[in-house]
Amino acid sequence: xxxxxxxxxxxxxxxxxxxxxxxxxRLDSMVLAALTLxxxxxxxxxxxxxxxxxxxxxxxxxxxxxxxxxxPRGALRADMARDRERAKQIGLGxxxxxxxxxxxxxxxxxxLCEVRADLLDVVAKCRKFRFDRVAFDEEIAQGLCAxxxxxxxxxxxxxxxxxxxxxxxxxxxxxxxxxxxxxxxTVDAGPERGQLTVxxxxxxxxxxxxxxxxxxxxAPVVICDRLLADLSVSSPLRYSVR
Numbered sequence: 143x144x145x146x147x148x149x150x151x152x153x154x155x156x157x158x159x160x161x162x163x164x165x166x167x168r169l170d171s172m173v174l175a176a177l178t179l180x181x182x183x184x185x186x187x188x189x190x191x192x193x194x195x196x197x198x199x200x201x202x203x204x205x206x207x208x209x210x211x212x213x214p215r216g217a218l219r220a221d222m223a224r225d226r227e228r229a230k231q232i233g234l235g236x237x238x239x240x241x242x243x244x245x246x247x248x249x250x251x252x253x254l255c256e257v258r259a260d261l262l263d264v265v266a267k268c269r270k271f272r273f274d275r276v277a278f279d280e281e282i283a284q285g286l287c288a289x290x291x292x293x294x295x296x297x298x299x300x301x302x303x304x305x306x307x308x309x310x311x312x313x314x315x316x317x318x319x320x321x322x323x324x325x326x327x328t329v330d331a332g333p334e335r336g337q338l339t340v341x342x343x344x345x346x347x348x349x350x351x352x353x354x355x356x357x358x359x360x361a362p363v364v365i366c367d368r369l370l371a372d373l374s375v376s377s378p379l380r381y382s383v384r
Contacts, residue, residue, distance in 0.1 A: 156330040158215040163221060164207060171203040178203075206291075247324070253296040257289045257348075258373040261366060264289075283362040289369070290352055296345040304338045305350035311337065315379055324379045326337055343376045 164278040166253045179192075183287030186192040210217045282351050309330035315323040325342040340346070348369060 158257045163217045167205045175199045175203045250296050261370050286362050286366050291347045302346040304329050305347045
């Protein structure tokens, strides 16, 4: 049957686990022995004394290969538990679980990058129409509509309505566990809703920006240029290019 038999595959797996555990433990043993000897070097007065102490330290940190051979999987589990404990002691424990709000923020950020890339692609393609202004404007308008549709997908309509009023009262930065700080805006959402705190770098604010400019009769080419500039910077409080 060869390696196709269950027993042969089981033995191969055990041999692999054993070799991995032994390699890791031998490396740990050499590192610990070197550190221990290095810490004592100043105390030794001769090469002979140093060599004798080195032999003792190597013996002290020698790997028990028979114990690993008896139970390779158990040895691996023990090593993994030890590694987790070491990581915890030096503050390298597992990162806290990502909240739904964090996941939504990451999805929005990815969507904003995608919309920006789409608009840049539209502008690049429109260069062939530079001598035909009507065709150029139509292509830009179509690209802007497609970008707006994508922004709608990632938007919360309640937050969009708050941004529609467009009265920003305050901007602050909130530090994040990882990555750049998040910019939060206090927005006057109107007499019935009062003040709301919403995220600046969002689909909702970009949608409101496009809607206000469209209502004001701004040309699609100008709206596209303004939206691209806005999408390229994630924070108004610092130079933060997306």
